[in-house]
Amino acid sequence: MLTDKKVKNEAIETMGLFQFLPRLVVFDLDYTLWPFCCECRSKHEMPSLYPHAKGILHALKDKSIDVAVASRSPTADIANTFLDKLGIKSMFVAKEIFSSWIHKTDHFHRINQRTGVPYNAMLFFDDENRNIEAVSKMGVTSILVRKGVTLSSLREGLSKFSQNLASVRRNKQKWLKFSQKSGSPEK
Numbered sequence: 001m002l003t004d005k006k007v008k009n010e011a012i013e014t015m016g017l018f019q020f021l022p023r024l025v026v027f028d029l030d031y032t033l034w035p036f037c038c039e040c041r042s043k044h045e046m047p048s049l050y051p052h053a054k055g056i057l058h059a060l061k062d063k064s065i066d067v068a069v070a071s072r073s074p075t076a077d078i079a080n081t082f083l084d085k086l087g088i089k090s091m092f093v094a095k096e097i098f099s100s101w102i103h104k105t106d107h108f109h110r111i112n113q114r115t116g117v118p119y120n121a122m123l124f125f126d127d128e129n130r131n132i133e134a135v136s137k138m139g140v141t142s143i144l145v146r147k148g149v150t151l152s153s154l155r156e157g158l159s160k161f162s163q164n165l166a167s168v169r170r171n172k173q174k175w176l177k178f179s180q181k182s183g184s185p186e187k
């Protein structure tokens with residue numbers, strides 16, 4: 001098994017392959033950062049993360065990319081206690097943990113307000129398709145994870161982020177050309 005340090009180094013290497021990186025990476029908690037549902041646990045237990053999670057978080061910090069949490073868990077107190085016990089609580093610039101019927105769009109509104117980072121500069125990992133669908137419609141590059149966040153999901157996320165950014169830029173250029181043409185005085 002890879003150690004946290006090896007995962008971190010590999011994640012940093014992967015990030016080096018991309019010209020454009022997200023400004024903020026947002027993680028779900030249950031079945032994304034940790035392999036359980038914290039609502040069903042006692043806060044007196046000692047939690048553990050998925051094997052690659054800690055290395056990836058530290059690699060992002062190293063590259064000055066902010067990290068945040070978006071969780072629909074109804075037990076924010078247990079989630080916060082676990083983040084504290086795992087020694088990662090202070091790493092997050094925003095932690096939105098509350099239950100919601102509208103998937104996670106309200107979580108992302110709040111994260112956007114708190115951090116000022118635009119949606120198209122964010123990358124999001126979650127294990128539930130309904131969250132991925134709703135949040136990607138807001139313009140956030142969103143990646144479905146099957147067995148928690150891994151080095152390969154990070155690679156997938158960064159490559160999809162680059163593709164999305166490239167298409168946003170292409171559209172912007174097309175629009176600029178179009179508006180210059182239509183705005184220019186007629187001869």
Ligand SMILES: [Mg+2]
Nearest residue numbers: 028030031127
């Ligand atoms: Mg989840």
